[in-house]
Amino acid sequence: MDLDQFIRKVPNWPKEGILFYDVTTLFENKEVFAYLVQELIKPFATQKVDKVVGIDARGFVLAGVVGYRLGAGVSLVRKKGKLPHKTIQESYTLEYASETIEMHEDTLRKGEKILIIDDLIATGGTLQAAAKLVERLGGKIVGIAVVVDLPFLGGSAKLKKYKVHSLISYYGEQVI
Ligand code: AMP
Numbered sequence: 001m002d003l004d005q006f007i008r009k010v011p012n013w014p015k016e017g018i019l020f021y022d023v024t025t026l027f028e029n030k031e032v033f034a035y036l037v038q039e040l041i042k043p044f045a046t047q048k049v050d051k052v053v054g055i056d057a058r059g060f061v062l063a064g065v066v067g068y069r070l071g072a073g074v075s076l077v078r079k080k081g082k083l084p085h086k087t088i089q090e091s092y093t094l095e096y097a098s099e100t101i102e103m104h105e106d107t108l109r110k111g112e113k114i115l116i117i118d119d120l121i122a123t124g125g126t127l128q129a130a131a132k133l134v135e136r137l138g139g140k141i142v143g144i145a146v147v148v149d150l151p152f153l154g155g156s157a158k159l160k161k162y163k164v165h166s167l168i169s170y171y172g173e174q175v176i
Pocket of ligand 1: 021127
């Protein structure tokens with residue numbers, strides 16, 4: 001399936017010069033969504049995964065279904081201030097803002113095998129920070145799965161010590 005034709009591209013959003021890859025248009029289509037989930041789990045289907053960690057907010061849509069399909073639990077990485085219990089935090093700079101993300105300090109058990117899911121890798125800051133949170137809590141990262149990779153921004157290179165699985169890559173700001 002050619003995912004590209006189902007991804008909405010929004011030029012100059014959330015600010016001038018950014019081409020935003022809006023994957024919600026993949027979620028809206030039942031055939032495309034089913035394909036997406038099937039392809040995301042493929043490399044991890046025969047591996048033991050205890051928990052799928054989903055990143056706020058589009059990552060949540062995928063993490064729930066992927067966790068269910070892999071027989072794993074689901075943990076959340078949220079933007080600062082959204083989690084009610086005690087948290088640990090990591091701060092970083094992303095493609096168009098700076099951000100702090102958090103996890104509940106008791107959401108993982110030491111040694112659990114973790115698959116991290118998000119919609120997109122741009123600079124890789126978000127996933128690097130999420131990976132740090134997971135490792136600080138004692139999780140063992142078995143992989144990172146995303147829908148879109150923008151390798152020209154260097155994110156996937158930064159994450160190369162992990163098994164990174166992406167479904168589609170764009171090699172420049174293709175403004176449509
Ligand atoms: P980064 O930390 O730079 O890898 O940014 C990744 C996070 O920001 C992901 O959670 C994406 O949802 C979002 N993001 C960054 N750049 C874009 C983009 N060009 N299109 C869509 N989402 C983006």
